[in-house]
Amino acid sequence: METINIICVDDQREVLSAVVRDLAPLADHFNIEECESAAECEELMDELDADGEHVALVISDHVMPLKTGVQLLTEIADDPRFREVKKILLTGLATHADTIKAVNQAHIDHYLEKAWDGEELLHISKQLLTEYIVSQGLDYQSRLAVLDAPTLYKLIQ
Amino acid sequence: MHSDPSPEIAATISRLQRCYFNQPGRQIRLNKGEMLLEQGQANEKLFLLLSGQLTAYYQVEPDGEFFELNQSNPPSFTGVHSYFSGSYCARFRVVASKDSELAYIDTHVEVKQEAEFGPLAQQFMPVIVNELSQRQILAIHAQVEHNLAQQRAMQAEKMSTIGQLASGLSHELNNALGAISGKSAYFERFMDRHFEQHFPTQHHYFRAGLDSKQGLDSKLVRARGKVFEQTLGVERDQGKALARIFTHPDEVVALGKSFLKRLDEFADYWQLGRDFKELKQAVNHATGIIKSVRLLGAGDTERKYGVDINDTINCALDLMSSHCRSVDIRIQAGQLPLLCASHAEWVQVWVSLIKNAYEALLSQPNSAPMIRIKTLLSGHFIQVSIEDNGPGIAPNLMKSIFQPDMTTKKGGLSFGLGLGLSISQRIISSYQGELEVASQPGLTCFRVFLPIEVNNGNN
Structure with a gap:
């Protein structure tokens, strides 16, 4: 079966590992990758795309060295290869202007504030992954255990 | 007068x-x-x-x-x-x-010498005018002094309000952090003992995670994970889990086939240990920041022997790190003698200079914004330079940057402490030091010279 990736981006390792821990219930069906910078995420996405793998979801922090989360997510949104990638901005500090940019330019699918609730992050991730899988025509039957049932029901009705 | x-x-x-x-x-x-x-x-x-x-x-x-x-x-x-x-x-x-x-x-x-010097009033005219102008100068001085005093009073009031807020906030946060760190330490000890008694094999991996060194960077884990994946024929996430615990596949082979069978379980225990470690790190990080804010806000200007300027810079960086994350900040610290100084005052100086550099960097698009901080002992002086590769200070603004009200900042992220270069300069000169600035597009350097002899506490 095709590999579907979730990429988490945060420059603080302990935050990154905490995000990954919250997503652990998805680990059997998705490959979860960790990146410590926007550049690393872009490099990894190129690689995964070249290997023919799917990137379904990017969860990024905003305030990071060199390139911010909003910049990263904007570039992903503008890249024809990754137009369908779902995007969550997870941030402890974003100005009003940053937030507007995140919505208008990066077309983020969800905005979460730190400190986040693990259950909520998992639930939103499941919803977005469900949307991705259906929109890409991927097999959802085998992944029912980790998909969001109401979202799936709405989409395949 | x-x-x-x-x-x-x-x-x-x-x-x-x-x-x-x-x-x-x-x-x-x-x-x-x-x-x-x-x-x-x-x-x-x-x-x-x-x-x-x-x-x-x-x-x-x-x-x-x-x-x-x-x-x-x-x-x-x-x-x-x-x-x-x-x-x-x-x-x-x-x-x-x-x-x-x-x-x-x-x-x-x-009236005397009237023929030569004119009537009395005319003879006295120069001294009358002189007297008037002297008084006017006095009045101007008094007005300027009054304005400065008012500015200082306002600044002091602002700082004291911030100080009170900071100390109230840090008290509350420290209580919460104390509970978090205390309970997690207890939890860690409990698990440690429990695993040791009942699950000795798993306990080994729990300890390894707990005692693991500074976190591995994600890129390295991914690259090494691939090696493990290929050499040992495991799944991708297993490869990554192994890459976090071991450096070479041979170490895993040495543990035998049974280890690999239970890899997921062992990796969980390792990660659990690692979580406790990261919990401690996060608490330390937060405690450090609270300490810095408190030092800054309290405006403690008492000078004590034993201050290392490098420490004050690190403290300022801790304080600014969450704000300056989009900038690559590097520090090259030289060995410095200890001074008789106020820690808080120097933190304030560095915060102000770093914040200034940071805001200059944000003011224009920059693909690789950076700040370089260098400290060194040169002869009888401690020299600290803070460089940024921002747009530089316009020549016409150069003269006014040390004025109390000078700012070129518009909206955006602001640290809100209202600390200007004028305060930095005042603090520096109170140590008989000097603040120099050299700026051109792409390179602005603030340099502080601090004489060690007058500040070594022997005077």
């Missing part, structure tokens, strides 16, 4: 003294504390102070307090207003602040 008169004025005064103020019958002596004139009382005399010192006082409201205005030293005139305005009434109270000798003329004075 009067400045020395110009040679022309001095010559005029000495001529007038020879002509009018050398009559033995019109000389008076005052002991220190004696009053010469009382505000509002009649005065028909013009006095020339020959020796000693007079102080003028002004009462704003009847029965109100007298404010000290100025002091006059010889040779200077007193009673200029009452004598020449024709009011013959003293404007100020004038008291001898030292034992003084004076000479005077009254309204009956006989």
Whole structure:
């Protein structure tokens, strides 16, 4: 079966590992990758795309060295290869202007504030992954255990 | 407070003294504390102070307090207003602040050398004008001093409000952090003992995670994970889990096939240990930040021996790190002698300089914004340079950057402490140090020179 990736981006390792821990219930069906910078995420996405793998979801922090989360997510949104990638901005500090940019330019699918609730992050991730899988025509039957049932029901009705 | 008169004025005064103020019958002596004139009382005399010192006082409201205005030293005139305005009434109270000798003329004075120098008023004109201009200068000085004092008072008030907020906030946060760290430490000990007794094999991996060194970077884990994946024929996430625990596949092979079968379980225990470690790190991080904010806000200016300037820079960086994350900040710290200084004041200086550099970097698009901080001991000075590769300071602004109200910042992220370069400069000069700036597009460098001898606590 095709590999579907979730990429988490945060420059603080302990935050990154905490995000990954919250997503652990998805680990059997998705490959979860960790990146410590926007550049690393872009490099990894190129690689995964070249290997023919799917990137379904990017969860990024905003305030990071060199390139911010909003910049990263904007570039992903503008890249024809990754137009369908779902995007969550997870941030402890974003100005009003940053937030507007995140919505208008990066077309983020969800905005979460730190400190986040693990259950909520998992639930939103499941919803977005469900949307991705259906929109890409991927097999959802085998992944029912980790998909969001109401979202799936709405989409395949 | 009067400045020395110009040679022309001095010559005029000495001529007038020879002509009018050398009559033995019109000389008076005052002991220190004696009053010469009382505000509002009649005065028909013009006095020339020959020796000693007079102080003028002004009462704003009847029965109100007298404010000290100025002091006059010889040779200077007193009673200029009452004598020449024709009011013959003293404007100020004038008291001898030292034992003084004076000479005077009254309204009956006989005009001398009229043919050469004109009527009396004309002869006195230069000293009248001089007196007026001196008083005007005094008034300007007083106004400037007043404005500065007001600014300082406002700044102090702002800092004290921030200080109170910071200390209240840090108290609450420290309580919460104390609970988190205390309980997680207990939890960690409990699990450690529990695993040791009941799950010795798993306990080994729990400990390994707990004692693991600084976190591996995600790129390295991914690359090494691939090696494990290929050599050992495991899943991708298993490869990554192994890459976090081991450095080489041989270490895993040495543990035998049974280890690989239970890899997921062991990796979980390792990660659990790692989580406890990261929990401690996060608490330390938060505690450090709270400490810095508190130091900054409290405005503790007491100077104590044992301050390492490098520590104060690190403290400032901790404080700024969450704000400056989009900038690559590097510090190259040299070995520095300890100083007698206020930790808080220096943190304030660095925060202000780093914040300034950061905001300059944000003001224009920059693909690789960076700040370089370097400290070194050079001869008798500690030298600290803070460089940024921002757009630089416009030459026309260069002069005003140390002014209290100077700012080029517009909206956006702001640290909100309102600490300007003027405060930094004041702190630096209070240590007899200097702050220099050199700027061109792409490279701005603030350099602080701090003499060690006057600040080593031996003076």
